[in-house]
Structures are given as structure tokens and as C-alpha cells.
Amino acid sequence: MSRTDPPESWGHSTVQTACPLDCPDSCSLEVTVERGRVTKIDGGHASPSTRDYICGKVRRFAERVYGEDRMLYPALRKGAKGQGTFTRVSWDEALDAIAERMLQIREQWGAEAILPFCYGGSNGLLTQDTNDAAMFRAFGTSRLARTVCAAPTGAANQGLYGKMPGVTYDDYVHARLIILWGVNPSVSGIHIVPYLKEAMKAGATLVVIDPRRTSLAKQAALHLAPQPGTDLPLALAIHNYLFERGFADTSFISQHTRGAEQLREKASEWTIARAADVSGVDPEALERLAHLYATTNPAVVRCGWGLERNRNGGSAAAAVLALPSVAGKFGVRGGGYSMSNSAAFGIKAAAWVNDTPEPPTRLVNMNHLGRALLEYDNPPVKMLFVYNCNPLATMPDQNRVLQGLMRDDLFTVVFEQVYTDTTRYADVVLPATTFLENYDIAKGYGPISLQLVRPVIEPVGEARANAEVFSALASRLGVGEAEEETETLLRIAGRIKEPVGSELLARGVATPPHAGAPIQFVDVFPLTDDGKVDLFPGHLANDAPAGLYGFQPDPATDRYPLALISPASEKTVSSTLGELRLRAGVLQMHPDDAKARGLAQDDPVRVFNDLGEVQCPVALTPDVRRGTVSLAKGLWRRSTYNGSTTNALVPDALTDLGGGACFNDARVEVALLGRH
Numbered sequence: 001m002s003r004t005d006p007p008e009s010w011g012h013s014t015v016q017t018a019c020p021l022d023c024p025d026s027c028s029l030e031v032t033v034e035r036g037r038v039t040k041i042d043g044g045h046a047s048p049s050t051r052d053y054i055c056g057k058v059r060r061f062a063e064r065v066y067g068e069d070r071m072l073y074p075a076l077r078k079g080a081k082g083q084g085t086f087t088r089v090s091w092d093e094a095l096d097a098i099a100e101r102m103l104q105i106r107e108q109w110g111a112e113a114i115l116p117f118c119y120g121g122s123n124g125l126l127t128q129d130t131n132d133a134a135m136f137r138a139f140g141t142s143r144l145a146r147t148v149c150a151a152p153t154g155a156a157n158q159g160l161y162g163k164m165p166g167v168t169y170d171d172y173v174h175a176r177l178i179i180l181w182g183v184n185p186s187v188s189g190i191h192i193v194p195y196l197k198e199a200m201k202a203g204a205t206l207v208v209i210d211p212r213r214t215s216l217a218k219q220a221a222l223h224l225a226p227q228p229g230t231d232l233p234l235a236l237a238i239h240n241y242l243f244e245r246g247f248a249d250t251s252f253i254s255q256h257t258r259g260a261e262q263l264r265e266k267a268s269e270w271t272i273a274r275a276a277d278v279s280g281v282d283p284e285a286l287e288r289l290a291h292l293y294a295t296t297n298p299a300v301v302r303c304g305w306g307l308e309r310n311r312n313g314g315s316a317a318a319a320v321l322a323l324p325s326v327a328g329k330f331g332v333r334g335g336g337y338s339m340s341n342s343a344a345f346g347i348k349a350a351a352w353v354n355d356t357p358e359p360p361t362r363l364v365n366m367n368h369l370g371r372a373l374l375e376y377d378n379p380p381v382k383m384l385f386v387y388n389c390n391p392l393a394t395m396p397d398q399n400r401v402l403q404g405l406m407r408d409d410l411f412t413v414v415f416e417q418v419y420t421d422t423t424r425y426a427d428v429v430l431p432a433t434t435f436l437e438n439y440d441i442a443k444g445y446g447p448i449s450l451q452l453v454r455p456v457i458e459p460v461g462e463a464r465a466n467a468e469v470f471s472a473l474a475s476r477l478g479v480g481e482a483e484e485e486t487e488t489l490l491r492i493a494g495r496i497k498e499p500v501g502s503e504l505l506a507r508g509v510a511t512p513p514h515a516g517a518p519i520q521f522v523d524v525f526p527l528t529d530d531g532k533v534d535l536f537p538g539h540l541a542n543d544a545p546a547g548l549y550g551f552q553p554d555p556a557t558d559r560y561p562l563a564l565i566s567p568a569s570e571k572t573v574s575s576t577l578g579e580l581r582l583r584a585g586v587l588q589m590h591p592d593d594a595k596a597r598g599l600a601q602d603d604p605v606r607v608f609n610d611l612g613e614v615q616c617p618v619a620l621t622p623d624v625r626r627g628t629v630s631l632a633k634g635l636w637r638r639s640t641y642n643g644s645t646t647n648a649l650v651p652d653a654l655t656d657l658g659g660g661a662c663f664n665d666a667r668v669e670v671a672l673l674g675r676h
């Protein structure tokens with residue numbers, strides 16, 4: 001009997017677990033299992049913010065678990081790279097082949113010629129930065145700067161507040177003004193939505209800042225649709241308004257902040273009129289927003305990740321996060337800001353991963369994967385080890401990434417749950433368990449939550465958990481010992497401070513600090529060295545090419561005048577579940593822009609610039625601002641007519657802070673397919 005063929009005697013059960021995918025909400029899940037197979041996934045009860053419901057993406061996660069793309073056993077490439085044809089081998093054969101190649105590369109090129117490559121395919125604490133990091137560190141491989149997302153906002157939040165926990169979803173009902181800035185909770189972080197609706201019902205004013213008229217923007221009292229990359233001038237103009245019109249909270253500023261004068265000086269360059277002109281918004285609407293913010297309490301700003309994905313993204317996030325300090329919005333329930341709450345439990349992977357110190361080896365920014373594979377030569381990248389990630393779909397400058405993956409002298413390992421775009425270029429594929437088949441620890445970054453992820457079914461096929469595979473490989477390489485997944489779980493939980501670690505194992509959920517709803521500057525304070533808000537951190541000022549809060553102009557040209565954005569969709573979690581998208585991705589375009597190009601609804605179009613071309617249908621909608629076009633994030637190559645996605649049009653330039661990706665700096669032209 002195979003492991004996927006359960007005995008008749010197995011019955012029905014429901015299991016409480018949690019979702020560790022890269023989404024702020026970290027939902028509690030209740031999974032129904034019939035005869036060893038998942039039949040239903042729904043909201044659980046352990047985390048109150050789940051409220052018994054989950055997104056449509058994870059509701060259908062069983063389609064990934066049992067789908068035709070599921071990777072069932074280890075395999076070696078046969079045929080050319082890109083064909084995606086493999087021969088089944090045993091785990092021992094696959095791990096031996098990888099270990100042998102790693103040792104050979106280290107001997108010939110040095111271990112830095114090996115590049116581990118991972119991101120948040122699972123955000124659980126066991127699947128990344130545990131046995132994987134220990135193995136790669138001990139072996140002395142290159143290191144990876146995992147900056148494709150949240151690096152600029154993270155740098156800003158760390159610099160200004162030391163990642164002070166933010167306002168959690170529950171407290172939005174107490175706000176009288178809510179600003180959603182660069183975030184679309186209708187598709188990502190959906191559990192805030194009921195609180196927004198409750199707040200609005202109680203009279204709160206909702207403002208949405210987004211280049212698209214999202215469903216929440218349609219319900220908002222005020223919607224500003226700026227040109228992508230111009231959130232910084234908007235935020236600075238609000239600061240200028242606060243300072244110049246006497247709305248700055250001088251008492252809070254002098255008691256709790258430093259750097260206000262430098263921020264004020266930077267903001268003084270941005271009048272409402274100038275910022276509105278550069279951002280392409282109505283100056284009256286911007287002034288109305290500034291006045292609303294100055295005069296309404298409690299007011300909360302939800303700073304999203306949409307505003308960071310451009311050349312000004314780090315400064316924009318810093319300017320937005322600085323607003324509640326300048327306006328004195330802290331100290332009341334429902335007042336302040338929300339960013340990532342990932343640090344709220346005070347758990348850092350350093351507590352276990354630093355058992356193996358990080359070597360000072362080459363640090364590769366993941367957004368530069370294409371150039372690393374094609375240009376780095378000291379040493380060249382000879383092995384790419386991909387896990388928790390589908391870089392061919394998710395990294396900038398897709399065509400260069402593809403060119404790199406095609407290299408015959410590159411040995412690529414892909415450890416994955418399903419056959420992705422990247423696996424087609426692998427030399428060895430290893431099947432990974434999903435979160436329904438392994439233990440993990442899920443940490444929310446919207447709600448403050450920490451939950452145990454439990455296996456609810458046996459591993460499908462021969463899939464194995466990350467913790468086991470990396471420790472088995474470490475053992476083969478002579479840099480560690482093989483470990484059962486449960487041993488890793490107990491070891492990691494044992495490093496989490498008490499009583500949190502014990503409670504997590506005993507109950508499956510830990511009690512959050514401050515009942516999961518801290519008030520900023522009452523319960524939680526900046527975690528900076530001196531406990532003050534640093535409104536102009538020196539290291540950020542030095543890092544940013546135009547200085548902190550320095551604006552870099554739009555990269556549009558006459559040939560490529562349209563801004564292309566790639567926002568999150570209701571279909572995928574980043575690129576996870578992209579294999580289940582059956583219909584082509586659709587480019588959204590304003591009817592006026594379409595008319596100027598002779599395009600009609602559903603026309604097949606080419607979206608292009610000097611980096612590449614994407615072919616897909618177009619949909620005309622006034623919900624996207626003129627001059628901007630939108631194609632969903634996370635598409636796989638199968639979701640367009642020509643196998644290229646938005647990332648084929650995205651430069652691998654880096655954001656001003658944090659080394660992040662400039663996804664929204666793609667500038668393109670659009671034409672009817674077949675017309676050149």
C-alpha cells in the first residue's frame with residue numbers, strides 16, 4: 001500500500017492547524033480529513049481575528065496538494081534544460097548527487113559558487129532559517145539578501161521605530177479616520193475588512209491611496225490615485241501642511257522624537273500644489289486629506305507594501321510612518337500606524353540559527369538573480385539551490401533570470417511542492433511537503449499571533465519536510481546531523497522564550513502580548529536605542545541615493561510612457577497557487593489610454609519595453625488611473641500567451657532603502673498583438 005492509499009478503516013476527523021503562507025493574517029484553520037484525504041479547509045477558532053473564515057485561495061489548497069502538478073518523488077533531469085522532463089530516483093540517490101556536486105564545486109570554485117535561494121513560500125519558523133541556514137552557513141556558501149518584498153518598509157520601520165508593534169485589526173473599530181495607503185485588503189490581509197466596515201458604520205472616515213479604484217476605494221470617503229512611485233511627495237506635503245499650519249504636535253515631537261527639523265526641512269519643498277502636480281492627484285483632495293488627518297482623532301494609517309516597490313519606496317514608507325509622530329496620533333486606542341507586526345512576540349531566528357555563525361561570504365541581493373547567474377565571476381555561480389520560492393516567476397528582469405537558468409554549466413536544485421516554472425530548468429528536483437503534511441510554527445504579521453501548524457495528512461508521494469531534508473544533506477556533507485522534523489520542532493520551540501514556547505506546544509497557540517491589541521505609546525514604545533522615534537535616521541540618510549526623503553523622478557520615457565504595476569490578486573499568495581490559474585492574466589487599462597492606442601475590450605495585446613514583452617488580453621476599466629496599466633502579481637508563465645509575465649518588464653534596479661525590488665518602476669508601451 002502506498003502512503004497515499006489509506007486503509008478503509010481510517011475515518012473522519014477535523015484537525016485544528018494554522019496557515020503559514022506569506023499573508024499577514026496567519027489564520028487558524030479547521031481541516032476536515034476523510035480516509036486520510038483533505039476534503040475541506042475552513043477557518044478555525046484559535047486566533048480570534050480569523051473569525052471562522054478564510055480566503056478562497058487556501059479554501060482550495062487541496063487542489064495543490066493532490067493536483068496534477070504535485071511533485072511526488074525526487075528526480076533527475078533528462079533532456080535539455082527547459083523541457084521539464086525527469087527520471088525518478090530515490091531520495092538517497094538525489095541527496096547523494098547534490099552532496100557530491102556541492103563538494104566538487106567547493107573543491108574547484110570555492111563554496112561561494114553555491115547560491116541558496118529561498119523566500120516566503122512558507123513563512124513558518126521551521127521551513128526557513130533553521131536547518132537550511134545551518135547547513136549553508138557551515139558549508140560556507142554565498143549568502144542571500146532576501147529583499148524582494150518588505151525590505152524598504154522594514155528598513156523604514158526599523159529605522160524610525162525599531163519595529164514597534166502596530167495597531168492591530170481589532171482596534172480599527174475605534175478609529176475615526178482610517179487611511180489605507182498602498183494596500184488592498186480585499187485580496188490580501190482580508191481579515192481587516194470586517195473591522196473597517198464596522199468602523200465606517202460607526203462613522204469613521206475611510207481614505208484609500210492606490211493607483212486603482214479598488215472595491216474599498218469605491219466605499220471610501222476619499223480616494224487618491226497617485227502616479228506609481230509618488231507616494232513620497234504626497235506624504236511630505238501632508239507633513240508640510242502639519243508643520244506650516246500649526247498642526248504638528250510640538251509637545252510629542254520634543255518629548256519622543258529626534259530628527260524632526262531635518263524632516264521638516266525636507267517636507268518644506270513639497271507644497272500641496274507641487275505634490276499634487278507630481279503625483280497627478282487633485283490638489284483639493286490632497287489638502288482635504290491633510291486637513292482630515294490633522295483634525296481627526298483617533299486616526300490610523302495602514303501602511304502597505306504597494307508603496308515600497310519603486311525607486312522612492314523606502315523614503316515613502318518612512319514619510320508615511322512618520323506622520324503619526326508629527327501629528328501626535330499615538331496614545332489612544334485606534335490611533336497610530338500599522339505595518340508588520342512580525343516582531344511583536346520578540347522571536348528572532350537568531351535565537352537558534354546563530355548556533356552556526358554566519359560566515360562573511362558573498363552577499364547576493366536576490367533581485368539581482370539574473371545578473372548573478374550571468375555576470376558574477378569571482379567565483380561564478382555554479383549551483384543554485386532553490387526552495388520555498390519560484391524565482392523565474394517572481395524575480396525582476398525575468399528574461400535574464402531565464403537566460404541564467406539555461407546555462408549548461410549551472411547545477412540547479414529545486415526543492416518544491418509542485419512543478420513550477422523554475423523546476424523546468426532544474427537538474428534535481430526534490431518533493432517538499434505542504435503545510436498540511438508537516439509541522440511548522442506560524443507567526444502572523446497583521447494580527448499578533450503564534451500558532452502551531454500540525455500535519456493533518458501523511459506526506460503525499462515521497463514528499464519530505466524542509467527540516468529533515470536539510471539536516472540529512474548536512475549529515476552527508478559532514479557539517480551537521482540528520483534530525484527528525486519533530487526534533488527540530490522541539491529544539492526551536494525550546495528556544496522561544498517561556499512561557500510562549502511551552503504554551504505553543506501544549507495548546508497549539510500562544511497568548512499574545514497585550515492581549516494582541518497594544519496601544520502605541522501606552523503599551524508599546526519604540527525599540528530604538530534611546531526609545532525615541534528617529535524621524536531622520538542617519539544610516540538611512542546615507543543609504544538613500546537622493547538622501548532620505550529625497551525624490552527621484554519618474555523613469556517614464558516618450559517610448560515607454562505607461563507605468564506598469566503588478567498588485568496582489570485574489571487568486572495567488574505571491575506566486576503560490578499560480579498553477580491553479582486556468583485563464584490568462586488580463587492587463588487592465590483605462591479606456592482613454594486604450595482609445596489613444598486603438599485598443600478595444602479583450603483585444604490581445606503586447607506590453608513591452610526594452611527588457612521584454614508580455615502578450616495577454618486587455619480589459620478596459622476606469623478603475624485604473626490614466627497612464628497606468630495593471631497586470632496581476634504572481635502569474636506563472638502559463639498565464640500569458642507568450643510565457644512572459646510582468647517581471648519580464650521589470651528592471652532589476654533597487655529601491656532607495658533596503659535593496660528592494662522596483663516592480664512598479666516598469667515603464668511600458670502597449671499595442672495590439674500583431675501590430676508593430
Ligand code: SF4
Nearest residue numbers: 019023026027055058
Ligand atoms: S492566505 Fe491569508 S487569508 Fe488565506 S488562509 Fe492563509 S492567512 Fe488566511
